[in-house]
Amino acid sequence: MSKRYDASRRRFLAAGGAIATASAAAAAAGPALAQSAAAPAASPTLPPLVGRRTDALLARGKARRVVICGGGWGGVTAARYLRQSAPQLEVVLLERNPVFFSCPMSNKWLVNIMDADYLTKDYLKVSEEQGYRFIQTEILEIERDTKRVITAAGALDYDYLILSPGIRYNYEAWFGNDRRAAEATRARFPAAYIPSAEHFRLKQAIHDFKGGDLVMTLPPPPQRCPPSPYERACLIAALFKARKLNARVVILDHKDDVRPIGPGFKAAFQELYKDIITYVPNAHVKEVDPFNKRIKTAAGDFDFEHAILMAPHQAGDLAWKAGVVGKSPLGGLDGWANVDPLFLNDRNDPDVYVIGDAVGFVSPQFAFYPKAGHVANRHARIVARYIAEREAGRDPAHDLPNNLCYMMVSTDPQEAISVQFDYKINEQGVIEQTQWDFNQRKPETVSDDFEWARIIYGDMFG
Numbered sequence: 001m002s003k004r005y006d007a008s009r010r011r012f013l014a015a016g017g018a019i020a021t022a023s024a025a026a027a028a029a030g031p032a033l034a035q036s037a038a039a040p041a042a043s044p045t046l047p048p049l050v051g052r053r054t055d056a057l058l059a060r061g062k063a064r065r066v067v068i069c070g071g072g073w074g075g076v077t078a079a080r081y082l083r084q085s086a087p088q089l090e091v092v093l094l095e096r097n098p099v100f101f102s103c104p105m106s107n108k109w110l111v112n113i114m115d116a117d118y119l120t121k122d123y124l125k126v127s128e129e130q131g132y133r134f135i136q137t138e139i140l141e142i143e144r145d146t147k148r149v150i151t152a153a154g155a156l157d158y159d160y161l162i163l164s165p166g167i168r169y170n171y172e173a174w175f176g177n178d179r180r181a182a183e184a185t186r187a188r189f190p191a192a193y194i195p196s197a198e199h200f201r202l203k204q205a206i207h208d209f210k211g212g213d214l215v216m217t218l219p220p221p222p223q224r225c226p227p228s229p230y231e232r233a234c235l236i237a238a239l240f241k242a243r244k245l246n247a248r249v250v251i252l253d254h255k256d257d258v259r260p261i262g263p264g265f266k267a268a269f270q271e272l273y274k275d276i277i278t279y280v281p282n283a284h285v286k287e288v289d290p291f292n293k294r295i296k297t298a299a300g301d302f303d304f305e306h307a308i309l310m311a312p313h314q315a316g317d318l319a320w321k322a323g324v325v326g327k328s329p330l331g332g333l334d335g336w337a338n339v340d341p342l343f344l345n346d347r348n349d350p351d352v353y354v355i356g357d358a359v360g361f362v363s364p365q366f367a368f369y370p371k372a373g374h375v376a377n378r379h380a381r382i383v384a385r386y387i388a389e390r391e392a393g394r395d396p397a398h399d400l401p402n403n404l405c406y407m408m409v410s411t412d413p414q415e416a417i418s419v420q421f422d423y424k425i426n427e428q429g430v431i432e433q434t435q436w437d438f439n440q441r442k443p444e445t446v447s448d449d450f451e452w453a454r455i456i457y458g459d460m461f462g
């Protein structure tokens with residue numbers, strides 16, 4: 001009788017043991033944790049560091065704190081510049097990925113012009129060298145009323161918040177709330193437009209490609225780095241050409257023509273990849289079927305062997321969680337952060353800044369800044385200065401970014417084209433854009449591209 005197995009009692013004892021162990025560990029770790037372990041827990045069987053994401057992640061010192069959400073092009077630059085311009089502030093960078101991966105230059109990596117080391121950086125090493133704190137964690141919620149960021153590792157309060165969340169794929173535009181179709185699309189035919197494992201999947205797919213149609217859907221504007229899908233098409237075509245594959249790259253463009261640097265790209269399509277690249281304008285996507293490998297567009301229906309399925313872009317999830325996404329004049333939300341065009345802060349909150357691709361409408365002349373790493377880097381430098389000035393008790397004078405973008409169109413010989421943007425404020429107080437397209441493909445432009453990357457990586461990482 002006494003030896004009978006009592007499952008409920010054993011479960012109770014095991015749970016009690018876990019609580020006792022957790023309390024002892026928490027007490028040893030310090031008062032904050034001991035207090036949290038003593039509070040009623042959602043599940044008594046979870047260790048405290050697993051179960052309680054609202055516990056403080058970092059102790060609060062005397063320094064005022066800037067929390068930067070997203071460690072991409074904007075986020076890492078902001079962290080470095082804040083340490084330099086306002087060393088009295090505590091700077092914390094939150095990012096889900098363990099390693100920085102650069103989307104700029106990644107098209108060239110897809111076709112083995114350089115290896116992955118060129119695109120990656122060790123966040124911990126950089127943050128130690130630059131003197132800010134890096135925490136690898138998923139950011140879950142942003143509580144504007146309490147000025148707190150809730151992450152998978154715990155909660156952090158802030159004095160200033162910088163959001164650099166990049167973009168999200170608006171799969172809802174294609175699939176509504178059909179998560180299965182969205183996930184199948186992401187997993188099988190990734191866009192590789194967000195720093196993630198998608199790039200590795202795409203690289204594998206193009207190197208394994210045996211022939212047939214590789215279809216690319218291009219998102220409607222505003223989109224991340226508008227010229228880069230055309231660069232990607234050229235470089236994949238160059239690979240197929242070198243391998244003498246019986247293959248086509250079919251570009252399904254939402255736009256009515258190639259932009260920016262249209263003449264330069266179209267000359268490359270025509271002169272270098274006539275039998276490989278097929279360009280289809282006005283191909284508004286109507287239906288995507290990732291299971292049967294079929295796309296219906298306003299310019300016709302297409303079956304494919306493989307595809308790079310780029311859904312429309314929007315500001316990254318964090319912009320939505322932070323409640324900074326603006327209202328569309330047509331009703332609903334317009335998908336991008338509604339910021340003061342000159343100071344880049346949320347229009348209702350001077351302590352919340354948004355930088356990089358997530359930034360919304362800034363000018364009636366050109367609508368959105370180009371969603372480019374160069375612009376994200378410049379936004380970050382500008383916002384770091386705004387915060388430093390405010391901390392010094394001064395009203396910051398506004399500043400504007402600029403942009404440069406180099407696109408390789410040929411690999412043998414290596415040749416590139418480029419585009420440049422400058423900004424100024426006109427007499428009506430409107431931000432005005434001037435754009436220069438350099439359409440002639442040249443080897444020197446490739447050297448300029450690598451020099452640009454060397455300088456800007458140095459600016460981001462030291």
Ligand SMILES: Cc1cc2nc3c(=O)[nH]c(=O)nc-3n(C[C@H](O)[C@H](O)[C@H](O)COP(=O)(O)OP(=O)(O)OC[C@H]3O[C@@H](n4cnc5c(N)ncnc54)[C@H](O)[C@@H]3O)c2cc1C
Binds near residue numbers: 358404
């Ligand atoms: C193929 C390609 C080529 C490109 N070429 C160029 C080029 O030549 N020149 C150029 O200037 N630009 C180029 N770009 C554009 C450039 O990559 C983006 O404009 C730039 O990355 C924007 O910086 P960002 O900081 O806004 O976003 P990102 O660099 O995307 O950074 C956002 C970060 O936030 C993190 N994040 C998001 N949500 C969470 C969360 N919930 N929790 C934790 N972390 C989170 C993400 O992991 C990411 O690291 C290219 C892009 C692509 C895809």
